Amino acid sequence: MLCPCGSKQSYVNCCAQYIEKFIENNNRLPELPEQLMRSRFTAYALNNAHYIFATYAKASQSQQSIDDIQEWSSQCKWLELIIHNTSSRESDESEYQFVEFSAIFIHDNSICEMREHSRFKREKNSHNEMVWRYLDGNILKNEAVKHISRNETCPCQNYFNKQSRKAKKYKHCCAR
Ligand SMILES: [Zn+2]
């Protein structure tokens, strides 16, 4: 399976390193905010609310619940992540970094785009190591871009992470 984050690598060689090994690696997280962003999108696509919750900065975790994250991530079909720009650099000792991205997803029979300028914070994990976590973001756009009719080819076929040979109609694919 190709990684949902759009890196064009296999899931195993990409975000699985963080998501699947999160516990055995003692909460090892990606070294750059952009990678963390990608792995969080992948976790949404795979409906892994525990990982999403754990990658929120401490200050934001108190406003989040695993159940709410789970509910939202499962209501959407996550199609694509677009990274527009990032201040993410290696060997940056600053406390905050930024990533601007769009998440493209199907919700309520529409293709939707949410564009956000997100802020990541460097903080200590439970092993006293500095890690990047997602703090908050400014939502720049959050809207339905296109309505999907039941008989059209499902939009998910246009995205890399779906490798179906036979084009299915929306009503037989991602519609609910
Ligand atoms: Zn990935």
Ligand SMILES: [Zn+2]
């Ligand atoms: Zn589909």
